[in-house]
Amino acid sequence: MPESTHTRQNTPQFDLVVIGAGAAGMMCAAVAGQRGKRVLMIDHASRLAEKIRISGGGRCNFTNLHTSHQNFLSENPHFCKSALSRYTPQDFLSLIKRYHIAFHEKHKGQLFCDESAEDIIRMLKSECDAGQVQWRMPCAVSEVARVDQGFRVITNAGIVDTAQLVIATGGLSIPKIGATDFAYRIAKQFELKLVAPRPALVPLTFDSAAWAAFIPLAGISLEVDIEAVAASGDKKKPVVFREDLLFTHRGLSGPAVLQVSSFWQDGQAIRINLLPELDVAQTLIEAKTSTKKNLANFLTAYLPARLVDGLLLAHDFQGDQKIADMPDKRLRLLGEKLNRWELVPNGSEAYRKAEVTRGGIDTRELSQQTMMATRVPGLYFIGEAVDVTGWLGGFNFQWAWASGFAAGSAV
Numbered sequence: 001m002p003e004s005t006h007t008r009q010n011t012p013q014f015d016l017v018v019i020g021a022g023a024a025g026m027m028c029a030a031v032a033g034q035r036g037k038r039v040l041m042i043d044h045a046s047r048l049a050e051k052i053r054i055s056g057g058g059r060c061n062f063t064n065l066h067t068s069h070q071n072f073l074s075e076n077p078h079f080c081k082s083a084l085s086r087y088t089p090q091d092f093l094s095l096i097k098r099y100h101i102a103f104h105e106k107h108k109g110q111l112f113c114d115e116s117a118e119d120i121i122r123m124l125k126s127e128c129d130a131g132q133v134q135w136r137m138p139c140a141v142s143e144v145a146r147v148d149q150g151f152r153v154i155t156n157a158g159i160v161d162t163a164q165l166v167i168a169t170g171g172l173s174i175p176k177i178g179a180t181d182f183a184y185r186i187a188k189q190f191e192l193k194l195v196a197p198r199p200a201l202v203p204l205t206f207d208s209a210a211w212a213a214f215i216p217l218a219g220i221s222l223e224v225d226i227e228a229v230a231a232s233g234d235k236k237k238p239v240v241f242r243e244d245l246l247f248t249h250r251g252l253s254g255p256a257v258l259q260v261s262s263f264w265q266d267g268q269a270i271r272i273n274l275l276p277e278l279d280v281a282q283t284l285i286e287a288k289t290s291t292k293k294n295l296a297n298f299l300t301a302y303l304p305a306r307l308v309d310g311l312l313l314a315h316d317f318q319g320d321q322k323i324a325d326m327p328d329k330r331l332r333l334l335g336e337k338l339n340r341w342e343l344v345p346n347g348s349e350a351y352r353k354a355e356v357t358r359g360g361i362d363t364r365e366l367s368q369q370t371m372m373a374t375r376v377p378g379l380y381f382i383g384e385a386v387d388v389t390g391w392l393g394g395f396n397f398q399w400a401w402a403s404g405f406a407a408g409s410a411v
Helices: 005-010 023-034 050-058 081-086 089-098 118-130 182-189 208-217 254-261 280-287 295-299 305-314 328-339 395-410
Strands: 013-019 039-042 061-064 103-105 110-113 134-136 141-147 150-155 158-167 194-200 221-228 241-247 251-253 270-273 341-343 356-361 379-381
Touching: 013 023, 013 150, 023 039, 023 118, 023 158, 023 395, 050 061, 050 118, 061 089, 061 395, 081 395, 089 118, 089 395, 141 182, 158 182, 182 194, 182 356, 182 379, 208 305, 221 254, 241 254, 251 254, 254 270, 280 328, 295 305, 328 341
Parallel strands: 013 039, 013 158, 039 134, 158 379
Antiparallel strands: 061 110, 103 110, 141 150, 150 158, 194 356, 221 241, 221 270, 241 251, 270 341
8 A cells, every 4th residue: 555645754754874873883873964964873772882892801992003905804805995095093093082082002003992992982972963863772673675765664663764774783793782683684685695694703612522631721821823724725825813822711712813713714724833933843953952951841931831731741742851862853743733733623602702793795785985785775784794804903993984984975
């Protein structure tokens, strides 16, 4: 039955509805609102921007000074170039400084708030207020439909019509703070392709029996080089990260493992260099003529004693054996275990501990300039919902700002 003019006139009308009040969504709404657009922000959560709030240990690693397209993973690695070039870390820093938010560089270009991630949330809310953005929160969306040249959004707080619609509801990571598959369902509804989502920036786990020897090492942390072992015939050079590794009761974590987890595939090995500045085999062989120490005592000059004891036991070496009495072949084998330790995870801690979701809306469905779905005019996807995943270290927030700015400037 045709919709009556009376009903149409009584439905709130907006230039733009943004679903998802996280980093990307608020950036988009603020930019569009300050351009004079009538904007409505909808989010199902009762608390604003929970993922920002818990990020960076509560201090929000809000960008990285060294951001480039090479810090992102996507089936189309060039897609992110346009948005990143038009809204840079320096642009976000200008906004931060305007609000007098104190910040510091931790290392490797990673910028954190001095005080609290709440500073970022308040800033983004203020930017939305400056654009007279309207809010419905908490508010659940039950249906999105094409109406005339725009969209109808049906919620538990009523129906709204909008000329343009931005989906900024993120991925599947950390469901306990409200993550859902809403963006993927909307994409499927409009017959847009998806790149299969999976957890990223996530701790890796191992078979309990195989890991039993390493359980006593839980809590030990050290700086390592780590990479996902390239598949046979893969001509791409593996990315090697130098970061801190953390042993856990179930496997490995810490920045090193979070980084490599985004590259790791089921059944693939990871390779860890526990002493990246030292050729262990060569050092041990040379020590045969210069020391009377046993193996364990010698290695504790380079590694924590508890780690040395655990690794030697796990790799079937006797810590009390004199280095001078050991064959070169055994010392080379130990060097290999410490400089090129390969092990195969059986999985990860999944979305419950994943910082982001890899995959999502296929970028080949979107305009790299505007983030609009090329086959569904007026429908946009931004932030983590899209198949653009940053490395650990502030890159994913920079993608949120950049993609949100791109869509907010285009609507």
